Amino acid sequence: MAFTLAQPVHSELLIKKSRFIGCVQSVPDREAALAVVAALRAEHPGAAHVCWALMAGGQSAANDDGEPGGTVGRPMLEVLRHQQIEGALATVVRYFGGVKLGAGGLVRAYTDSIAQALVGARLVPLVRLRTLRCEVPYALEGLVRRELAPAGAVLESVAHASTVAFVFALPETAAEAFIARLDDAAQGRVAWSRA
Secondary structure (H helix, E strand, C coil): CCEEECCCEEEEEEECCEEEEEEEEECCCHHHHHHHHHHHHHHCCCCCEEEEEEEECCEEEEECCCCCCCCCHHHHHHHHHHCCECCEEEEEEEECCCCCCHHHHHHHHHHHHHHHHHHCCCEEECCCEEEEEEEECHHHHHHHHHHHHHHCCEEEEEEECCCEEEEEEEEHHHHHHHHHHHHHHCCCCCEEECC
16 A cells, blocks of 8 residues: 655754755655755755655656765665655755765665654555546436545536536545446436546
8 A cells, every 4th residue: 555644754864974854745746846856956055965756646756966876866766665655755955074975875874864754754545536527417416416425536526518517536446336336326327438
């Protein structure tokens, strides 16, 4: 099962005079993650590196920001994977202290920054949603509305024309059972379309 964070978590480590400021926070996608990284660069203009790893929207990405290739971003990404965290951005801002850490030292420093931040994290199970669209005769509008709430569905839109068109999202694991239950209750008068 995948998890996301209830709120951002932070850490700060001093290793051989270098300062590592770690943060893990929820983000919906790569665009939002890049905005956070840009804000960190602006907030820490004296930092030597702003490295990051992203697991969001079914995609993963990592950036070493000038540190030796493969020593920072990918290891940070592995911490997120190991903790089964999805929809999250891990960042570490490094202020260089004048002492080189070597490849192994960099891996440890950056992964420890993320791991330390996650020690106090409150993880929330990530529920994947599926968007459904259906049309029903006006006489069945009330039936559909009554079935949505107990299924944990979130109504996104309703359009009234020759029929009533619903767009809603519900937990992916409940979608097929909901479709079958609504089809049965409406005696086959629900027209489903691709979301």
